[in-house]
Amino acid sequence: MFAGDKLLRIPGPTPVPERIVAAMSQPMIGHRSQDFIKIFLEVLEGLKRLFGTSGDVLVLAGSGTLAMESAVANLLEPGEPCVVAVGGKFGERWAEIVKAFGAEPIIVEYPYGEGLEPAAFAEALAANPKARTAFVTHNESSTAVMNDIRGLAEQARKAGVVLVVDAVSSLGGAPLPMDEWGVDVVVTGSQKCLMLPPGLAFVAVGERAWAKSNERRRTAYYGDWRRYRKAQEGGESPYTPAVSLVRGLAESLRMLEEEGAEARYARHELMKRMVRAGLSALGFEMYASDRWASPTVTAAAGGGVDLEALRKAVRKQTGVVLSGGQGELKGEILRVGHMGAATPLDMVATIAAIEMGMAALGARPEFGRGTGAAMEVWQSWQ
Amino acid sequence: MFAGDKLLRIPGPTPVPERIVAAMSQPMIGHRSQDFIKIFLEVLEGLKRLFGTSGDVLVLAGSGTLAMESAVANLLEPGEPCVVAVGGKFGERWAEIVKAFGAEPIIVEYPYGEGLEPAAFAEALAANPKARTAFVTHNESSTAVMNDIRGLAEQARKAGVVLVVDAVSSLGGAPLPMDEWGVDVVVTGSQKCLMLPPGLAFVAVGERAWAKSNERRRTAYYGDWRRYRKAQEGGESPYTPAVSLVRGLAESLRMLEEEGAEARYARHELMKRMVRAGLSALGFEMYASDRWASPTVTAAAGGGVDLEALRKAVRKQTGVVLSGGQGELKGEILRVGHMGAATPLDMVATIAAIEMGMAALGARPEFGRGTGAAMEVWQSWQ
Numbered sequence: 001m002f003a004g005d006k007l008l009r010i011p012g013p014t015p016v017p018e019r020i021v022a023a024m025s026q027p028m029i030g031h032r033s034q035d036f037i038k039i040f041l042e043v044l045e046g047l048k049r050l051f052g053t054s055g056d057v058l059v060l061a062g063s064g065t066l067a068m069e070s071a072v073a074n075l076l077e078p079g080e081p082c083v084v085a086v087g088g089k090f091g092e093r094w095a096e097i098v099k100a101f102g103a104e105p106i107i108v109e110y111p112y113g114e115g116l117e118p119a120a121f122a123e124a125l126a127a128n129p130k131a132r133t134a135f136v137t138h139n140e141s142s143t144a145v146m147n148d149i150r151g152l153a154e155q156a157r158k159a160g161v162v163l164v165v166d167a168v169s170s171l172g173g174a175p176l177p178m179d180e181w182g183v184d185v186v187v188t189g190s191q192k193c194l195m196l197p198p199g200l201a202f203v204a205v206g207e208r209a210w211a212k213s214n215e216r217r218r219t220a221y222y223g224d225w226r227r228y229r230k231a232q233e234g235g236e237s238p239y240t241p242a243v244s245l246v247r248g249l250a251e252s253l254r255m256l257e258e259e260g261a262e263a264r265y266a267r268h269e270l271m272k273r274m275v276r277a278g279l280s281a282l283g284f285e286m287y288a289s290d291r292w293a294s295p296t297v298t299a300a301a302g303g304g305v306d307l308e309a310l311r312k313a314v315r316k317q318t319g320v321v322l323s324g325g326q327g328e329l330k331g332e333i334l335r336v337g338h339m340g341a342a343t344p345l346d347m348v349a350t351i352a353a354i355e356m357g358m359a360a361l362g363a364r365p366e367f368g369r370g371t372g373a374a375m376e377v378w379q380s381w382q
Numbered sequence: 383m384f385a386g387d388k389l390l391r392i393p394g395p396t397p398v399p400e401r402i403v404a405a406m407s408q409p410m411i412g413h414r415s416q417d418f419i420k421i422f423l424e425v426l427e428g429l430k431r432l433f434g435t436s437g438d439v440l441v442l443a444g445s446g447t448l449a450m451e452s453a454v455a456n457l458l459e460p461g462e463p464c465v466v467a468v469g470g471k472f473g474e475r476w477a478e479i480v481k482a483f484g485a486e487p488i489i490v491e492y493p494y495g496e497g498l499e500p501a502a503f504a505e506a507l508a509a510n511p512k513a514r515t516a517f518v519t520h521n522e523s524s525t526a527v528m529n530d531i532r533g534l535a536e537q538a539r540k541a542g543v544v545l546v547v548d549a550v551s552s553l554g555g556a557p558l559p560m561d562e563w564g565v566d567v568v569v570t571g572s573q574k575c576l577m578l579p580p581g582l583a584f585v586a587v588g589e590r591a592w593a594k595s596n597e598r599r600r601t602a603y604y605g606d607w608r609r610y611r612k613a614q615e616g617g618e619s620p621y622t623p624a625v626s627l628v629r630g631l632a633e634s635l636r637m638l639e640e641e642g643a644e645a646r647y648a649r650h651e652l653m654k655r656m657v658r659a660g661l662s663a664l665g666f667e668m669y670a671s672d673r674w675a676s677p678t679v680t681a682a683a684g685g686g687v688d689l690e691a692l693r694k695a696v697r698k699q700t701g702v703v704l705s706g707g708q709g710e711l712k713g714e715i716l717r718v719g720h721m722g723a724a725t726p727l728d729m730v731a732t733i734a735a736i737e738m739g740m741a742a743l744g745a746r747p748e749f750g751r752g753t754g755a756a757m758e759v760w761q762s763w764q
Contacts, residue, residue, distance in 0.1 A: 100603040199624035221482040239447040242581035
């Protein structure tokens with residue numbers, strides 16, 4: 001049966017709104033032209049508001065991992081120790097990149113489905129005074145956990161450590177006012193809460209990070225922060241920027257500002273609660289506890305069905321695309337993305353799609369139980 | 383007066399055909415989905431035909447400089463000497479990247495407006511036997527010169543040196559059959575002859591390059607070739623690929639194959655001759671001699687007008703965007719791009735635009751002299 005276009009409810013990439021598609025489809029312009037410079041300067045101002053910083057937000061052509069790598073390459077010397085928080089796949093990625101550059105990650109593990117306690121982070125920093133940089137994950141999308149960056153940054157400030165935050169799957173969907181919270185570096189990508197296709201990476205760099213970075217000898221060229229800062233002063237990029245994506249970004253930032261940051265964060269929080277209520281009503285267990293639950297992605301276990309079979313059935317019957325677990329979590333969890341261009345009504349439809357998928361597997365849910373629970377949350381939300 | 387959309391006749395980015403815009407505007411899909419994998423596997427096969435190789439063509443999200451950097455990071459050890467051919471801005475970029483990674487570039491200069499003689503290259507290789515890698519530029523777009531890669535590769539083979547070629551502004555517009563010519567690494571970007579927006583970078587890696595690369599300790603993560611090779615075996619990318627650009631690339635490769643490689647190279651050669659004839663008839667001097675003239679971009683000097691004022695007048699009156707010179711060549715040359723989605727008729731229009739711009743500056747050309755000369759070339763072309 002006709003199920004329409006595939007509808008992504010995964011933790012990125014996310015659907016791209018028509019307004020952004022239209023912006024990206026305009027005739028190509030040169031990246032050294034006044035037309036482009038005007039757009040790019042507008043974008044750079046909008047990004048500062050989005051990141052909550054008066055500092056530089058550097059725009060790179062590449063994916064989020066490039067932005068992560070640039071932080072390691074611009075901040076660490078070979079052999080230098082640093083603290084890395086690991087509670088899932090993206091924390092592991094920080095550690096891998098640090099090792100690839102010949103620096104020494106000191107791993108602070110936290111349990112899957114939970115966040116890192118600021119007190120535990122403080123202990124790790126105190127135990128490793130030679131580590132002057134720490135790498136953490138804002139939203140660990142592999143386990144659907146959001147860390148308490150405000151609390152972690154407070155400890156980093158006390159210890160005088162430069163704090164680098166991977167906010168790839170959260171920035172724009174949850175507050176992360178970097179100057180106010182005292183975060184030094186924030187990286188993100190275009191294909192999550194920013195509602196764009198993948199291909200742009202962002203690095204916001206604060207004063208303390210510049211100071212540490214300026215002391216070291218870099219091994220990066222394409223990812224060398226200084227080249228971006230210098231070029232961006234004139235509204236340019238040191239290497240050819242991804243022009244069409246930057247045009248889409250300008251439109252995306254306009255959409256974000258029309259909605260307003262507080263309303264947007266509230267929408268993500270509401271969608272999270274709706275999905276958790278809906279899935280709980282269908283008999284699933286929430287993988288992340290309420291305290292650490294992410295506003296951009298929800299992971300559920302149980303449900304009495306084969307979760308991989310459920311994903312396939314949902315996709316086939318309804319066109320809705322969900323994620324499973326990664327690595328050792330494959331088959332153990334179902335992940336529902338609710339970030340970027342997604343609405344409360346989309347969440348009702350997503351829960352309905354899951355009910356239909358369960359029915360297709362013979363699980364015979366009481367239709368409307370999950371969607372009803374989600375709507376109750378929506379109704380009571382003010 | 384209405385001058386239509388800006389029309390790029392610069393050495394990249396180039397206009398994006400409607401078919402490709404439509405392909406990029408389709409609803410977003412997940413990068414681990416079967417839908418994407420199918421498209422990506424088709425793309426990887428098409429790229430092998432385009433590069434003329436049975437080896438790997440790695441696809442990175444980023445701009446061409448990222449692909450260049452990856453070659454340096456995957457092939458050179460810190461402190462290792464290598465030969466770098468420099469005859470313009472992009473040769474200089476190779477040298478800068480090599481230095482950024484702590485390796486030692488041995489510069490072989492060749493004059494602006496000329497290519498590097500294979501015999502001079504052979505001498506440099508013989509004089510520096512410790513250099514086991516050489517970096518050259520196929521199309522030096524800053525001076526509108528195309529190097530004789532076949533001849534340079536022959537010398538590299540004789541010397542047993544790994545040859546890395548920057549073909550960012552030429553691949554697809556001029557022959558570069560890497561396996562047949564014995565080239566080890568070829569890098570390019572999406573926004574030139576491939577008719578896409580900027581944002582994808584490509585690295586084709588041959589057997590000898592893999593062998594050298596496998597011996598060394600890398601400092602790259604995002605640009606680590608091995609990760610791309612491994613992921614691409616299954617039709618995936620190690621990090622989130624630029625999904626919309628990859629979809630556009632699939633359409634671009636279909637268009638390239640519909641036209642056929644030989645016809646495409648001949649079209650670029652014809653456009654080159656038309657532009658050179660038209661500009662010569664208008665009193666300009668060709669900056670690159672016939673022997674070294676690039677089929678993708680033409681640089682002209684003289685003409686009896688202020689070249690920067692001419693560019694502005696042309697853009698204002700006709701919407702046609704031309705390039706000037708870079709660095710010390712600013713104001714000295716005018717550059718006309720003729721690559722990717724460009725036709726012989728577009729070249730007549732471009733020459734007409736230049737005639738109109740000259741008239742606006744009071745230079746009073748005999749209208750039709752330049753366009754006529756271009757059409758004569760077209761008419762006699764079989």
